[in-house]
Amino acid sequence: MTSSPLLAAIGGLPADAGEIVVAATDVHKSFGKLRVLKGVSMTVRRGEVVVIVGASGSGKTTLIRCLNHLERIDEGRILVNGHLIGYRDRGGRLIEDNERNIARQRQEIGMVFQRFNLFPHLTALGNIIEAPVQVRGQPKAEAVATARALLTRIGLAEKENAYPAQLSGGQQQRVAIARALAMRPALMLFDEPTSALDPEMIGEVLEVMRELAREGMTMVIVSHEMGFAREVADRIIMMDDGRIIEEAPPEQFFTAPKQERTRAFLARIIDAREGVAAGKS
């Protein structure tokens, strides 16, 4: 692995813990009577970039939120870096783990949200050093140095003292990515990271993500950016009605989808794009 701008800022990729980063088997999840995940299994290998697509309501956001236990699961098992996430196995029965263990596991999993969720009372720099200092107990000077290096690499070095409200959406999302990276995660989760952005700001966020992917970060991304998915993903996962219905490398996924519903979904997305383009002209 070549030493690379973004990950160099946090001292390179975290040490290998194993080849398989995410292993989910037969995950079920309901919100009340609504069954959102109906037996989802997926594997993500180290360095792999997996993009999850699907119509809204297909369960893709719920799935990614289960990967760091922001949602409880009803059945199945999710292992990240070989450790059961959020639960302990008591003779085959899963019992929710204690808060401290869950928190420790989450330290290894970075998450970027659709609505950025930067801490509004902290500056850009304050946002990035918060968890390394408060959670990891890193010396402040060291955390600040790392944060500055990250800010430089996402092109926001001069914004370190700016509060989130003073940053554009694209800038906020880039800081949010840096905030997650500062914890040196083994896995990065992106939940529709560009959906809340003005069109002209999407590019700058995707650029940072593209850079990360190039540098070998393991990433799971829920996104509607098909062009980006095609370019960056190693594998695309198509979800429909709480199940994974198709899984393929991007070329195959976009040019020769096997499932009828995938074809319909892609056609709809392309129609919608053209509709937008036509409406604008």
Added chain:
Amino acid sequence: MAFDWGFFWRYLLEPSSVYLHGLWLTLSLSVISQGLGTVIGLFAALGRLSRFRSIQAVVRFYVWVMRGTPLLVQIVFIYTGLAAGNIFRFEDIDLGIIFLPGNIQAAIVALSLNEGAYMSEIIRAGIASVDVGQTEAAKSLGMTYWKLMRRIILPQAARVIIPPLGNDFNGMLKNTTLVSVIGVPELLLATQMVTSATFRVFELYLVVALYYLTLTTLWGFVQQWIERRYGEPALREARGNGFVAGGLQRLRGLRLRDRR
């Protein structure tokens, strides 16, 4: 008896030691009870937001009782009632440097418990005003409950909590008069003691009213300063334009970017 201006001015400007002691008691009771009430309110609010039904129920019961009965009844019940029922008697405590009579302890307990119920609702509203995404972001970074409360949620909730807390303290300054019934010689009881010796009720109650007015007015200035510095008026929040962004704007005197 004609209004005695000389008497009025003398007691207003050169208060006797009984009076000054009363003033000191009123102030210290208010500050201590407000402080303890805020701490009780914080835990009650967290209990109310807990996912355990039993904890929620206990807090709900406490708030229901404290807000549904008169403070005066609570004060007498806690000091005189409990003792008469042989349940608990507040004994004088002598700590060497400070002497705490039983009735002052009871006064602090009653005022704090009562205030805690009101503060719990205020703090709960403050915490609820913070976007749930903040909790999720903090959790995803590996923060535990207490850390994310202390570092992320409460600093943001403070902007919503501080204005009504200030109003409650204004109320507290005046509510301390109620503990006069259990013999705590705060400002009101001090006045009563002087009137019983001088019979100058009109003049002395005018003096004591002016004292309270001065206290609450001074507090009003302090509150304004605190709110300018940390708080966020409820009005601004009601406009729904991101109270935190608004607060920071006020805080830093900066113009916000126009965000969609």
